[in-house]
Amino acid sequence: MPASAPPLRPEIQFASLEQQGETAQLGMWAFLVNETLFFGALIFTYYIYRLSYPHEFAAAAKDAVLWCGSVNLVILLTSSLTMVLAINAGAQDQRQAMIGWLIATAALGGVFLLIKGYEYYLDFQDKVVPVVNFAAKPGEGSAGQLFWVFYWVATGLHAIHLTVGIGLVLYMLLRRIRHGEITPAYYAPLEVVGIYWSFVDAVWLFLYPCIYLVGRS
Amino acid sequence: MSVTTVERGPAAEPAAAASEPSYLTGENTVASWLLTRDHKRIALLFFASITFFFFIGGFAATLMRLNLATPEGLLQPAVYNRMFTMHGIIMVWFFLIPSIPTTFGNFFVPLMIGARDLAFPRVNLASWYVFNLSGLVVLFALVMGGADAGWTFYTPLSTSYANGYVFAAALAVFINGFSSIMTSLNFIVTIHRLRAPGMTWMRLPLFIWGIYAVSGVMLTATPVLAMDTFLLAVERFLGVGLFDPNHGGDPLLWQHMFWFYSHPAVYIMILPAMGVASEIIPCYARRPIFGYSGMTMALMAIAILSFFVWAHHMFVAGISIYSGVAFSLMTFFVAVPSAIKVFNWTVSLHKGSIIFDAPMLYALSFVLLFTLGGVTGLMLATLGIDVDVHGTYFVVAHFHYVMVGATVSAFFGALHYWWPKMTGRLYPEIWARFAAILTFVGFNLTFFPQFILGYLGMPRRSYTYSPEWQSWNLLSSAGASILAIAYILPLLYLGWSLLRGRKASANPWRATGLEWATRSPPPAHNFERTPVVALEPYCYDPERDTYVTQEGVPHAG
Amino acid sequence: MYHWIPFWPDTAAVNAIVVNNLYIAELGVSGLIMVTVVAMMLTFCIRYRKGSAASRADRVQKTWHFEIGWTIATLGAFLVLFVWGAAIYIWLYQAPRGDEEVYVVAKRWMWKIEHPGGQSEIDALHVPVNKTIRVVMASEDVIHSFFVPAFRIKRDVVPGTLETIWFKADKIGVFKLECAQFCGLQHATMQGEVDVLSGPDYARWLTEQGVHESLAEQGEAVFRAHGCSGCHGNNSTVHAPPLAGLYGTYVHMQDGSVRLADEAYIRDCILNPRSFTVAGYPPLMPDFAGQLGEDDLLKLVAYIKSLGKQESAQ
Known part of the structure; x- marks a missing residue:
């Protein structure tokens, strides 16, 4: 911690930094309850239609780019690990390690987005973008499009969430850590970002089988 | 029961507390209001916004009742359709849902639990900005001509056929949801973490329980609506989507997801109102509330059960008969805790020493209107009758009794009850009583005839009707004009009292809550010393006309 | 009464x-x-208003x-x-088979009624008194709701499926028929009337319409025009599920489920056959989604239903 940094004071509504940190964590958990229902509603919609049109969905899902999704799954799972290592380093006052692991986390998130972008390019080539560039494949019928609407909405929303996550990690790196606001005594902001990051990771864990594994058994 | 919930270090005590100016008189630049993190100022900002939208929505209602005074009508069909759609959207999302939580909740949750602010003041302020952003979008939709799909946005009408600004309206609802989520998240975390020492769960005032229950409902129901409107907007904007039968989609899926939010939304409107009534009635009956723990359990039971009744909006929509039966049963179950609350409020008058001031009049009319809305809700829950009256004015009358009659009465009750605390001024009692009675009369005159119209078979959302129904419609329109006066009246005399009203003492109603332990209006950080709670709320004694505040300070008559 | x-x-x-x-x-x-x-x-x-003399002692403590x-x-x-x-x-x-059937197509903003005899009318429904009427409803566009206040019956007509409802009028007269679900600009005027006639009057009304072709016969024309008869016809060599006597029976599907062959089932099979593959038959049928209006679909349904009746009559 730079010597010039002023000692942290809790905000006026809190009695102690500890209480402030606990409150922030509870806030993030409550927010994730909300996020779970947000994505839950989408996945629910998906399953309703998949039950109605099992064959069409299986046919449509064969066009999803399996290797992109799988590599991305590995990348995101790894990034959750690096995130936890960063928090761990922060708690033990290993400043350099913390910064290193955070950079790794943000970088893995960036690689995920790059691969996702490339996958979108492949999808466009493959004519599976509803309305914009779409051609029904044999066996898909009219319900195949429902699968692709779900694909674009779900992966798009997930990418937005991941971008926000990368932004939060960069904010931690460039502001809170640089100003010495993350210390072993108070690293709750980093933990809150970590909780969020793991949630975004977990969402992919649910989207992955819905998109890439349907009809491939 | 553990006594201490939150430890406060002495380091956090404000230094020169005694001389701290009130939150109103501190710094008074425009920036100090627009960038404030003080929950009390944000509450007033919300109050200004929702009052504005209340009168916009009310204006649309006025046009509708004018149009329905005669079967021929005044408005073009397209205009009428847009008016009732905008009336619904604005009143539901821009007045009723935020009404009590964002104003009185924001102002009084920290005060009543003895905290200095909400847990996340910046999120609270952001919530107001997001609310206004969504308000701008809905005003854009309105000014451009309005949406014309009904506030329920039923597909495929809303996605493929309506030609108004449905996309903008759906977007407004989507954005509005973020405001709800931020506010409710803040309340939940605050009530969990920032209670004063000694403020255990079973010592929380019932208003806090109401806000807690409603926040839980908001936090879990709103994201489903957000996803639903998002998919609707995608479908409307791109022309392909998930609710279009021509693409294999299911129009009923929209309804399921919409009502999964919008039925709990009804409880979002009524739960805080229940909390308000539970504050006012003991204070003016000068006795403890009847069955405090029963009341808390009923609140939580309603909040939880509200998630399992949504399809009772779809009994005639083509859902399977057996799911209809199941949802009817759940609906009867949710009516049970509501009935318990009504009985408890009523018996809370027993052996009291009742003062009929304006807040009490509003609270009593809340109970009566809620009961009438409730028993007609029972009829709608009964499958055989719902098949007949669904989609008629019977439904319109029913939900206006609950959402407008009951909730808005409670809103006005809260406004009068807490006015001295918020502004430091007393309102003129005679005028306020007059407005309260006028509201009750005007409301019943407006909406009771609609029950009869509904049972006679008049469908809702119609710009014209058979001539034989005119007398009932005329009566309803006449009542609406009385109601309009009754709603505008408080604006005038409360505005007057801001300038000329008598100065209020810290505790003008001799009430027991922590919010009355600080000055009126409160200082910027609420309390000059951290309150320590020693007692349950509502320790009034009608026999000796005394009361003991929650801090354990006895007061003689 | x-x-x-x-x-x-x-x-x-x-x-x-x-x-x-x-x-x-x-x-x-x-x-x-x-x-x-x-x-x-x-x-x-009244009793416990402030200042009244009533005793406040011994309040209920246990609630x-x-x-x-x-x-x-x-x-x-x-x-x-x-x-x-x-x-x-x-x-x-649960609509019973009914003494009489009528088919209803709702579209913005009118009710089109088709009688099995081929008579059709708009915004009016003639029915005989004291007979159970089964109403089969389809929507061309948005959700409508078939509502007759005097009969206390109502059912939404959701596009993409068929809905059924029934009633048995016991009073001769003219009653309101309304749309109870907001369906756009002229929703308020999407109204008609139900004319309940005595038996003889109803028979006379039917003959006065001057119709030569029953609904099922019209459906047969559609059946041929769209090439259905190529596979489902009596002389076809294609291995297709037989349609005669289908209506009202239980059908075993490829995926092991069993479905009741009601009007909605027949309609779904025409539009989206791949999701309704019958056990023992290859999924060969092309889907007809977007090619048939609700009118034609109802005629086809009427025709396929009539096939059962003809068989059993022979």
Whole structure:
């Protein structure tokens, strides 16, 4: 911690930094309850239609780019690990390690987005973008499009969430850590970002089988 | 029961507390209001916004009742359709849902639990900005001509056929949801973490329980609506989507997801109102509330059960008969805790020493209107009758009794009850009583005839009707004009009292809550010393006309 | 029998009488709850107003047995109403075969009625008195709702499927037919009338329409025009499920489920055959989504239903 940094004071509504940190964590958990229902509603919609049109969905899902999704799954799972290592380093006052692991986390998130972008390019080539560039494949019928609407909405929303996550990690790196606001005594902001990051990771864990594994058994 | 919930270090005590100016008189630049993190100022900002939208929505209602005074009508069909759609959207999302939580909740949750602010003041302020952003979008939709799909946005009408600004309206609802989520998240975390020492769960005032229950409902129901409107907007904007039968989609899926939010939304409107009534009635009956723990359990039971009744909006929509039966049963179950609350409020008058001031009049009319809305809700829950009256004015009358009659009465009750605390001024009692009675009369005159119209078979959302129904419609329109006066009246005399009203003492109603332990209006950080709670709320004694505040300070008559 | 009650709508069907009884019972229960609350409130407000001489001593301290009492009392009353209402709902929404059938196509903003004999009318429905009428409904565009207040029946007509409802009018006269689901600009005028005629009058009305081709015969023309007969016809060599006698039977599907072949099933099979592959048949049929209007679909359904009747008649 730079010597010039002023000692942290809790905000006026809190009695102690500890209480402030606990409150922030509870806030993030409550927010994730909300996020779970947000994505839950989408996945629910998906399953309703998949039950109605099992064959069409299986046919449509064969066009999803399996290797992109799988590599991305590995990348995101790894990034959750690096995130936890960063928090761990922060708690033990290993400043350099913390910064290193955070950079790794943000970088893995960036690689995920790059691969996702490339996958979108492949999808466009493959004519599976509803309305914009779409051609029904044999066996898909009219319900195949429902699968692709779900694909674009779900992966798009997930990418937005991941971008926000990368932004939060960069904010931690460039502001809170640089100003010495993350210390072993108070690293709750980093933990809150970590909780969020793991949630975004977990969402992919649910989207992955819905998109890439349907009809491939 | 553990006594201490939150430890406060002495380091956090404000230094020169005694001389701290009130939150109103501190710094008074425009920036100090627009960038404030003080929950009390944000509450007033919300109050200004929702009052504005209340009168916009009310204006649309006025046009509708004018149009329905005669079967021929005044408005073009397209205009009428847009008016009732905008009336619904604005009143539901821009007045009723935020009404009590964002104003009185924001102002009084920290005060009543003895905290200095909400847990996340910046999120609270952001919530107001997001609310206004969504308000701008809905005003854009309105000014451009309005949406014309009904506030329920039923597909495929809303996605493929309506030609108004449905996309903008759906977007407004989507954005509005973020405001709800931020506010409710803040309340939940605050009530969990920032209670004063000694403020255990079973010592929380019932208003806090109401806000807690409603926040839980908001936090879990709103994201489903957000996803639903998002998919609707995608479908409307791109022309392909998930609710279009021509693409294999299911129009009923929209309804399921919409009502999964919008039925709990009804409880979002009524739960805080229940909390308000539970504050006012003991204070003016000068006795403890009847069955405090029963009341808390009923609140939580309603909040939880509200998630399992949504399809009772779809009994005639083509859902399977057996799911209809199941949802009817759940609906009867949710009516049970509501009935318990009504009985408890009523018996809370027993052996009291009742003062009929304006807040009490509003609270009593809340109970009566809620009961009438409730028993007609029972009829709608009964499958055989719902098949007949669904989609008629019977439904319109029913939900206006609950959402407008009951909730808005409670809103006005809260406004009068807490006015001295918020502004430091007393309102003129005679005028306020007059407005309260006028509201009750005007409301019943407006909406009771609609029950009869509904049972006679008049469908809702119609710009014209058979001539034989005119007398009932005329009566309803006449009542609406009385109601309009009754709603505008408080604006005038409360505005007057801001300038000329008598100065209020810290505790003008001799009430027991922590919010009355600080000055009126409160200082910027609420309390000059951290309150320590020693007692349950509502320790009034009608026999000796005394009361003991929650801090354990006895007061003689 | 209910005409003496003020503000009471027409009661013109057996369905309506059943609902009336329940409604009166509900009014009674609701009235009782309202009166109890108002009476308690008024009594307490007067007796215990501030300054009155009534004693405030010995307030009730234990509240839970009152609360349990109210819970049990309301729950009991509610359960009775629930069972009663649910029984009526199940009875109202399970349409029997019916003495007569009519087909309804709802489109913005009119009701098109087609009788099996081929007679069609707009915004009017002629039916005989004291006969069970089965109504099969389709929507061309948005959700409409078929509502006859005097019969106390209502059902949404959702596009993409067929809905059925039934009634048995017991009073001759003209009654309102309304749309109860907002369906766009002229929703308010999407109204018609139900003319309940005596048996002979109804027979006369049918013949006066001057129609030569029954609905099933019209459906047969559609059946040929779209090439259905190529596979499903009697002389076809393609291995396709037989249609004769199909209506009203249970069909075993490829995925192991069993479905009742009602009107909605027949419609779904035409539009989306791949999701309804019958056990033992290859999924060969092309889907007809977007190629057939609701009118033609109803005619096809009428034709396929008639196939069963012809077989059994032979």
